[in-house]
Amino acid sequence: MRQSALFTRTERVAPADEPSVNARLLQQAGYVDKLAAGIYTYLPLGLSVLKAIQNIVREEMLALGAQEILMPALNPKEVWAATGRWQDPGPVVMYQFKGHGQTEYGLGWTHEEIVTPMVKRFLHSYRDLPFSVFQIQDKFRNEPRAKSGLLRGREFSMKDLYSFHRDAADLDAFYDRVMMAYRRVYERCGLQAVVTEASGGAFAKYSHEFQVVTPYGEDTIFLCTGCAYAQNREISQYHAGDACPKCGQAFVEAKAIEVGNIFKLGTRFSEAFHLSYLDEQGKASPVLMGCYGIGPSRVMGAIAEIHHDEHGLRWPASVAPFHLHVLRLGSDPAVMKRADAVVQALEKAGVSVLYDDRDKVTAGEKFHDADLIGIPWRAVVSAKTGEAVELKARGSDALEQLTVPALLKKIHLGNLKP
Amino acid sequence: MRQSALFTRTERVAPADEPSVNARLLQQAGYVDKLAAGIYTYLPLGLSVLKAIQNIVREEMLALGAQEILMPALNPKEVWAATGRWQDPGPVVMYQFKGHGQTEYGLGWTHEEIVTPMVKRFLHSYRDLPFSVFQIQDKFRNEPRAKSGLLRGREFSMKDLYSFHRDAADLDAFYDRVMMAYRRVYERCGLQAVVTEASGGAFAKYSHEFQVVTPYGEDTIFLCTGCAYAQNREISQYHAGDACPKCGQAFVEAKAIEVGNIFKLGTRFSEAFHLSYLDEQGKASPVLMGCYGIGPSRVMGAIAEIHHDEHGLRWPASVAPFHLHVLRLGSDPAVMKRADAVVQALEKAGVSVLYDDRDKVTAGEKFHDADLIGIPWRAVVSAKTGEAVELKARGSDALEQLTVPALLKKIHLGNLKP
Numbered sequence: 061m062r063q064s065a066l067f068t069r070t071e072r073v074a075p076a077d078e079p080s081v082n083a084r085l086l087q088q089a090g091y092v093d094k095l096a097a098g099i100y101t102y103l104p105l106g107l108s109v110l111k112a113i114q115n116i117v118r119e120e121m122l123a124l125g126a127q128e129i130l131m132p133a134l135n136p137k138e139v140w141a142a143t144g145r146w147q148d149p150g151p152v153v154m155y156q157f158k159g160h161g162q163t164e165y166g167l168g169w170t171h172e173e174i175v176t177p178m179v180k181r182f183l184h185s186y187r188d189l190p191f192s193v194f195q196i197q198d199k200f201r202n203e204p205r206a207k208s209g210l211l212r213g214r215e216f217s218m219k220d221l222y223s224f225h226r227d228a229a230d231l232d233a234f235y236d237r238v239m240m241a242y243r244r245v246y247e248r249c250g251l252q253a254v255v256t257e258a259s260g261g262a263f264a265k266y267s268h269e270f271q272v273v274t275p276y277g278e279d280t281i282f283l284c285t286g287c288a289y290a291q292n293r294e295i296s297q298y299h300a301g302d303a304c305p306k307c308g309q310a311f312v313e314a315k316a317i318e319v320g321n322i323f324k325l326g327t328r329f330s331e332a333f334h335l336s337y338l339d340e341q342g343k344a345s346p347v348l349m350g351c352y353g354i355g356p357s358r359v360m361g362a363i364a365e366i367h368h369d370e371h372g373l374r375w376p377a378s379v380a381p382f383h384l385h386v387l388r389l390g391s392d393p394a395v396m397k398r399a400d401a402v403v404q405a406l407e408k409a410g411v412s413v414l415y416d417d418r419d420k421v422t423a424g425e426k427f428h429d430a431d432l433i434g435i436p437w438r439a440v441v442s443a444k445t446g447e448a449v450e451l452k453a454r455g456s457d458a459l460e461q462l463t464v465p466a467l468l469k470k471i472h473l474g475n476l477k478p
Numbered sequence: 479m480r481q482s483a484l485f486t487r488t489e490r491v492a493p494a495d496e497p498s499v500n501a502r503l504l505q506q507a508g509y510v511d512k513l514a515a516g517i518y519t520y521l522p523l524g525l526s527v528l529k530a531i532q533n534i535v536r537e538e539m540l541a542l543g544a545q546e547i548l549m550p551a552l553n554p555k556e557v558w559a560a561t562g563r564w565q566d567p568g569p570v571v572m573y574q575f576k577g578h579g580q581t582e583y584g585l586g587w588t589h590e591e592i593v594t595p596m597v598k599r600f601l602h603s604y605r606d607l608p609f610s611v612f613q614i615q616d617k618f619r620n621e622p623r624a625k626s627g628l629l630r631g632r633e634f635s636m637k638d639l640y641s642f643h644r645d646a647a648d649l650d651a652f653y654d655r656v657m658m659a660y661r662r663v664y665e666r667c668g669l670q671a672v673v674t675e676a677s678g679g680a681f682a683k684y685s686h687e688f689q690v691v692t693p694y695g696e697d698t699i700f701l702c703t704g705c706a707y708a709q710n711r712e713i714s715q716y717h718a719g720d721a722c723p724k725c726g727q728a729f730v731e732a733k734a735i736e737v738g739n740i741f742k743l744g745t746r747f748s749e750a751f752h753l754s755y756l757d758e759q760g761k762a763s764p765v766l767m768g769c770y771g772i773g774p775s776r777v778m779g780a781i782a783e784i785h786h787d788e789h790g791l792r793w794p795a796s797v798a799p800f801h802l803h804v805l806r807l808g809s810d811p812a813v814m815k816r817a818d819a820v821v822q823a824l825e826k827a828g829v830s831v832l833y834d835d836r837d838k839v840t841a842g843e844k845f846h847d848a849d850l851i852g853i854p855w856r857a858v859v860s861a862k863t864g865e866a867v868e869l870k871a872r873g874s875d876a877l878e879q880l881t882v883p884a885l886l887k888k889i890h891l892g893n894l895k896p
Binding site for chain 1: 597
């Protein structure tokens with residue numbers, strides 16, 4: 061895409077009203093626009109990153125055999141009253157309001173109340189089990205404070221997966237497979253997520269959170285420096301310095317961002333909605349359920365928190381808005397022609413390119429913008445580069461002169477990864 | 479996909495509480511699940527159709543050069559108060575409510591109030607014009623009655639495009655290009671949409687609606703039987719039987735479903751938000767805007783209204799959830815093995831297949847389900863078909879015996895279109 065045609069642009073200074081690193085950088089570089097606290101518009105670059113994350117999550121969910129659906133955000137009161145969550149936590153968490161005819165609605169912040177009665181229509185026998193469904197959908201939370209950019213939105217993108225099982229062994233086996241799938245999601249997104257024990261509710265001793273350690277995290281965990289065993293402080297009986305029960309090394313206290321959680325619901329929701337199955341003998345039993353969440357918008361915020369430096373963002377290639385940022389320096393007709401040809405050759409080869417073809421923008425400003433936007437690789441075409449391009453990885457000082465065929469070969473060999 | 483693994487199933491009878499054809503068929507065939515009036519979950523088959531429609535719309539918007547963004551549904555009161563629409567139409571159309579700290583929000587039913595101040599951040603000079611942005615996003619309307627299935631949702635999918643121009647000639651030229659793009663969208667979705675003049679507001683004599691004629695439509699139009707010139711009854715000075723001013727043939731009155739509309743906003747919103755640009759002489763003028771809507775969920779409902787018969791749905795190939803429905807009849811091991819091989823060969827060739835591999839389901843039930851689900855082509859593998867498959871188009875009685883290579887050749891030649 062030609063940068064001259066992109067309707068957004070970077071700003072000289074970061075917004076003054078954003079306390080969080082991710083929101084400051086994403087605003088300044090033109091990825092998002094803040095409408096109100098915790099409420100953002102995704103601009104073209106930002107939507108591209110969000111979709112890349114959503115697609116990674118979707119691929120891993122489909123690989124589990126989960127089936128994609130889309131549930132509504134507008135939820136009638138009745139289904140939430142059935143589990144008691146219309147009142148508790150009620151409006152503390154949920155936006156609630158009335159429509160015509162005094163019908164009461166709330167905006168979904170999770171979807172057990174929707175998915176459980178819905179699957180009841182199709183689930184009758186042990187032969188229908190197990191199965192799982194997921195959606196990638198926008199959720200809402202009545203957040204009292206929303207000062208963390210994409211980490212804590214009042215409206216946010218969420219992938220929620222729900223699984224249905226006949227017994228605890230089957231639920232346990234699927235839960236373990238989801239844990240592996242989640243590990244792959246974070247690895248593919250360039251995040252090191254620590255599996256952390258957290259409150260398990262009535263059905264299991266623990267649930268598990270995926271925590272990314274960073275000084276800007278809102279959560280506090282105790283993390284073993286030896287084996288990475290971790291517990292959320294909220295439930296932990298350990299303290300910093302205590303010996304890890306798994307390996308004997310010391311726990312440290314660390315701030316972290318929760319980027320996902322998995323939870324064994326047991327029969328809590330199947331009992332509330334009378335979701336049962338008939339076994340081989342015709343005996344009815346409540347279905348066991350699990351729920352599993354990853355917030356793609358929060359993952360995007362976490363990546364920005366982790367992958368940046370003093371000059372701007374540094375996207376992992378897997379989620380970057382473009383593969384390559386081509387900078388044309390100067391407006392000499394020969395350079396313009398050569399830069400156009402380079403971009404054409406790259407795009408023909410399937411490489412997605414942001415092409416800084418802007419006139420009346422200095423080389424210094426273009427370098428500055430490229431660092432701020434943070435595409436993994438930068439290729440300069442100028443009077444100096446001759447028939448070659450000057451390739452540089454974001455965050456490195458090493459420059460490499462490459463002909464276009466050599467650049468394409470490097471890309472096709474998979475070597476264009478920072 | 480194996481139908482035995484699909485968690486949804488068809489139902490023997492259509493739901494009794496759905497007055498509209500689209501909702502009855504889509505529910506019965508397992509495309510959607512009704513949560514409440516005007517509020518639906520998209521099940522795997524339904525989400526597949528919805529995404530196919532959204533992708534057709536997206537492709538045509540990108541072909542116009544429009545840039546994709548995603549704006550929030552949760553809107554603060556302030557921006558809507560700025561145009562007066564917080565009060566009028568206010569809560570008659572918009573769900574409005576308070577969050578913590580008595581902050582007032584509404585759910586977006588259109589996005590002029592969001593897009594206009596947002597682009598102001600980036601739009602300064604005539605050199606920034608023209609450009610256009612679009613989103614595919616879920617909107618909400620406080621509908622007093624929602625009895626038309628996907629045609630009138632309280633929550634619904636909407637593509638909204640907004641364009642920005644320096645003068646009326648530029649807006650007019652873009653408006654005409656959007657009209658052509660919309661024609662392509664409906665044509666690709668298998669809908670014949672009539673361009674219909676409707677109320678134009680302060681800036682233009684007419685806006686234009688795209689109306690699909692059907693007895694179940696909520697709108698009434700006067701349509702010329704000669705040249706297809708049409709006006710919405712709401713603004714028309716004509717009556718049924720009057721002579722068309724374009725060609726002299728007679729107008730007929732027809733019921734129709736509005737599946738899109740395009741509108742010249744002029745300066746209404748740019749004046750409200752002081753969105754102006756500086757021309758070559760440094761003089762500031764308000765930006766001219768256009769807005770252009772297509773509801774993918776409503777388009778899905780309209781396709782169901784138009785493309786069905788007494789046996790069920792009849793999807794156009796472009797939006798069908800699968801290319802081909804393979805039915806395995808009987809559970810003779812040789813037939814099972816052959817059907818598996820057929821499906822494998824098709825999927826390897828990139829054909830998306832719903833594979834009815836269900837045991838304990840009779841041939842009659844499988845034929846019945848295939849007609850109800852409405853995938854354009856059906857291929858039967860049974861003891862009778864030998865090495866061939868028996869191919870039939872949905873809605874036709876003609877059966878064709880084909881070997882798998884011959885079937886693949888037919889598909890690759892693009893001949894698998896009903």
